[in-house]
Amino acid sequence: MTELKQAIEQRLIPWFLKNKRSMPWRTKRTPYRVWISELMLQQTRVDQVIPYFNRFMKRFPSLKSLADASQEDVLTMWQGLGYYSRARNLHAAARIIQDERAGRFPESHEEILRLPGVGSYTAAAIGSLAFNMDLAVVDGNVIRVLSRVNAYPRDSGSTAARRELQQIADALLPEGQAGDYNEAMMELGATICLPRNPLCGECPLSSVCLANKSERPMDYPVKAPKKKTPHIVVGAAVVRNRAGKILIAQRRDKDMLGGLWEFPGGKQEPEETIQQCIQRELQEELGIDVEIGEFLITVKHAYSHFTMDMHTYFARIRKGRPRPLECKDYQWVRWEQLRSVPYSKADLYVIEALEEYFKKGGS
Ligand code: SF4
Numbered sequence: 001m002t003e004l005k006q007a008i009e010q011r012l013i014p015w016f017l018k019n020k021r022s023m024p025w026r027t028k029r030t031p032y033r034v035w036i037s038e039l040m041l042q043q044t045r046v047d048q049v050i051p052y053f054n055r056f057m058k059r060f061p062s063l064k065s066l067a068d069a070s071q072e073d074v075l076t077m078w079q080g081l082g083y084y085s086r087a088r089n090l091h092a093a094a095r096i097i098q099d100e101r102a103g104r105f106p107e108s109h110e111e112i113l114r115l116p117g118v119g120s121y122t123a124a125a126i127g128s129l130a131f132n133m134d135l136a137v138v139d140g141n142v143i144r145v146l147s148r149v150n151a152y153p154r155d156s157g158s159t160a161a162r163r164e165l166q167q168i169a170d171a172l173l174p175e176g177q178a179g180d181y182n183e184a185m186m187e188l189g190a191t192i193c194l195p196r197n198p199l200c201g202e203c204p205l206s207s208v209c210l211a212n213k214s215e216r217p218m219d220y221p222v223k224a225p226k227k228k229t230p231h232i233v234v235g236a237a238v239v240r241n242r243a244g245k246i247l248i249a250q251r252r253d254k255d256m257l258g259g260l261w262e263f264p265g266g267k268q269e270p271e272e273t274i275q276q277c278i279q280r281e282l283q284e285e286l287g288i289d290v291e292i293g294e295f296l297i298t299v300k301h302a303y304s305h306f307t308m309d310m311h312t313y314f315a316r317i318r319k320g321r322p323r324p325l326e327c328k329d330y331q332w333v334r335w336e337q338l339r340s341v342p343y344s345k346a347d348l349y350v351i352e353a354l355e356e357y358f359k360k361g362g363s
Contacts, residue, residue, distance in 0.1 A: 076342040105130075250324075
């Protein structure tokens, strides 16, 4: 461990300071910018996050501007980034900081941890990067590096292993250099110690890395066999009225993708055709009886815990007036105005298909 700790201080951190990639949150490092970037980076790649971060900062340059915004505005800036509870949580946290702390960002680890949506990883990241607290972060990249340099033998997804890897990361942290140490470990995992084909020849830790010495880096991190990802089939409808307006519904806050808007529909039940599924779902969600028309698009999308095929059809109301029975709200909009509210990625594909359809003269 001493040898590894030395290599981190003498080789890894200098390598990082020389080679670090340029990222917008690495310049003008304020607690607010670090916090937003860390939330965006959860489960999302750096190259995807950069344009979102820049747009978000332009729209909400300060914590106050974020606290003053509506939830819908925040979700609109987040749309397409996924895991929308992050956006709802950061909005709620901004309001707490604004109302209860006069806009001053919490400066202790315990206070940061109390913010909605901030777990131990994010608190350590904010604490170390914004306030240089001696806290080690352990994300997927760090797990890979630590597993390889130590030839760590346990299933890295288990709680016991996570705890142990956190302890290893804590023990390796050079006092007073937490920010550089954390970023260096993450950068090494993202650019050199790659999941497939790690570039051991270019690695500043190669001489102390046990996986490299045994020439078996790909054996680490050890992972238990994956369970099969469930697949669901969903039916959704683009319901149009006589004025040509389209019916959209807003998901309830407590549901997955809460607060976002959608083309109404839901999961297909066994023994049901997709048309029957759409009719049942629209009856349950909005209290309307619809007639199914032309097919529009099948959207295939992968979420973290399941994959989905969403078959989307045009439809018209046969009976009933929409009521928000199993949704938060609904509205009729012209197709040109569909993008004025936030949607999940799958529904954005439907909007693209619709725009194409209308531009080609569909009626
Ligand atoms: S030597 Fe290879 S396996 Fe070991 S940390 Fe470096 S890149 Fe990863």
